Amino acid sequence: MSLVCCKLLCAVAAPHVYEAVTATFECAGQEFTAKGKTILSDGWKELDRRFRASMKTDADEDAQEETALPELFDGQAFENVAASVTQHFTSPPKPYTEDTLLSAMERAGAEDTPDVAERKGLGTPATRAAIIEKLVQTGFAERKGKQIIPTKNGIDLATVLPDVLTSAALTAEWESKLTAIAKGELDPAEFMQGIEDMTRELVSTCSHISEDGKILFQPERKVVGICPRCGKSVYEGKKNYYCGNRACKFVMWKNDRFFGERRTAFTPKIAAALLKSGKARVKGLYSVKTSKTYDGAVLLADTGDKYVNYRVERNDRKLTQQQA
Template sequence: MEDAAIREGFANLRPDSDYDALYQSALCRAKADWLVGINATRLFSVLYYKTLTVGRVQTPTLKMLVDRDAKILRFQKEKYYTVGIHSGSLKADSGRIADAETANSLKEKCTGAVAVCTSVKREKKTEQPPKLYDLTTLQREANRLFGFTAKQTLDYAQHLYEKKLLTYPRTDSQYLTEDMGQTVQHLVSDLLRLLPFAQGLALTPDVGRILNSKKVSDHHAIIPTAEFVKQGFAGLAESECKLMNLVCSKLLCAVAAPHEYETVTAVFSCFGNEFTAKGKTVLVPGWKEIDQRFRSTLKADTEEEVLNALPELAEGQNFSVTTDILEHFTSPPKAYTEDTLLSAMERAGAEDMPEEAERKGLGTPATRAAILEKLVQMGFVQRKGKQLVPTKDGINLAVVLPESLTSPVLTAEWENRLTEIAKGNADPDEFMAEIEAQVRQLVKTYSCISADKQNLFQSERVIIGKCPRCSENVYEGKKNFYCGNRSCQFVMWKNDRFFEQRKKAFTPKIAAALLKNGKAKVKGLYSEKTGKTYDAMVLLADTGGKYVNYRVERKE
């Protein structure tokens, strides 16, 4: 925070009593979250013999991932066709055709025939500039453009805030207060000189569009500070430079002119069938010129808009056409990325919440990143590139939990009540009594499960080989390779001194070779005498005692 902002805050202090109701609302939320989380987590962990974390926000988020994964698995690809007619640069397409025979028949009819333009519809449209960043939209775009996780974006933004280069990042507002107009005007002028991609850009900023004090609660939108203008990008890490450029470009786009364009939709008739051509022409580039300039500086692949300008057309115009057939396939739903999941979390259950609710959706801009990280850390979700995919445990957890815990409706109900408490219109004690009753009912309802479900979350044991003592299977554990026969004491420890002295990891591959052949060829063993590494055959020297021994057989 800049010094001027701190001084302004102290000059406009309000009495603590103004916030008593808001405090009670926040305290109720914290207590209720803790009560539901601690009891549900312990309950289902004990039932299924595995640590299963449950939370009001975390669990519905997991359910969204599981539901999307199920839709992808159920999806069945379907083939369809379109027939295209061509005349010079003009191309128009039929609608979807389900079978190849019908498509081929239409193609044959129209080849060399005359198509008549039956209608031309022109429409001028305006695309307003984007809003400024709040934390969620910043995290989404940084994930889309740079592959940053939500946590990485928050961490980078926090570092920049602590360096006084960026305003407070944990905000859910996309506007600035009305008293910031002059400050932003100067800031935009300075950025036009500072940013390489903005050099020579003619911009008359409309600052009023981004000023709205009513839509700023605790903190305004994320923008660069005056300190950043003084310092520039000097001394910043590459990731921090990327984020600063992103925030700066968004500010310039937000105060630029709207993007204006004209769309043209032309319909042609050929042998009683309709074909449609669509075109788009830019009239005023507006804010998109700035956006395109910024994106052209990125190393990452970005989607560029393809413009298709149609030739001058008039109704009744005739064209001799050639034809072709294109084969298409329906696309499955896409797996969530952090970008799309953050957006879904922001909207989840929002339609059931009051307009004045302090929080909408699942979580807050400040907590969503931690929720995603916890789902990954607990083994319920895994990252595959940019995609977030539920694991087997994550799918099972979402299936066994009651809908009251997996649906965002619980959050919507809470926020309705908490909003009333914050206004002083509802009793905090009454709310907490209801939460306690709900938790007791949850524990009572799910106090036991059938025996066949108790092993639902148990990991499948990986067989490494056969025990040299009793011939039973040897499995891999977290710290060892152990015999499945409980009366047999055969075990090979992963941290065995033999391998640690030689600075070599005792891998499943080495263990499997030792069990199968009694020896394993190991590369890169370290010698304390020479300080160098060497390759050798490691022999299993099992004497039947408590510990297994090994020795090295080196070729002379």
């Protein structure tokens, strides 16, 4: 309730007024920039500052160090200026929280949005929170404490999408046209036709994802073991266990006739044991001759041919052989 009261007071308080100055200096053909900010009236910022102090919360993350520049004029020259070289390290931007992300969505594309536009930024006050929640539910973002972090899928999606779709300028353009429609200056059908044309163009020009883009969205492969032929990793596929080396033809099929006749599922556990030691202990193997089940050891008997061979060792004595 205190936060609601504070935000309400800030909304009706006097505006925060400041004067921002950017000065550009040239020295030895290089340009240097200095920025200064002078507060003319604290306005609503004073209420916000006092509220944060009373609640012992962090200072406003948008607040910047306020440094006033001396009086300057165009063409002013400075002589015998003291200079020194210092080393600094940059730090990554702070992760978004729910509040800062909502604020960023509100400001997104503001510089490209006409002042006459009724709505600015991404979404509306009523839909922005739902947009964030949908990103979390679809796996493009995740919550870590108070922070909202983009997932690998979210970063990969932003990487492969065309710039026109990831830029807030598109939203700014649409808002401008919606304002024109509201004023009767633009035909709604013309606006929708423009969207359809853009969609067709995007589908035409972006129908094929680059090889680098395809790699981004490949499912994470599960390593089962080491290939007995080339020594590379063997991965589990939907229907088989295959060598990651494309030049190597080693593959073990899950629906192999050897396991089918013995009514035994070719599980990753069995495949891992075969690749590790060439032998896998299996219970409940079915015998066609006796119509009974028994326990035994399945042996990998790979000869390098197109198909992999298996043998079953029963009671460590009787051997039968079958080719897949």
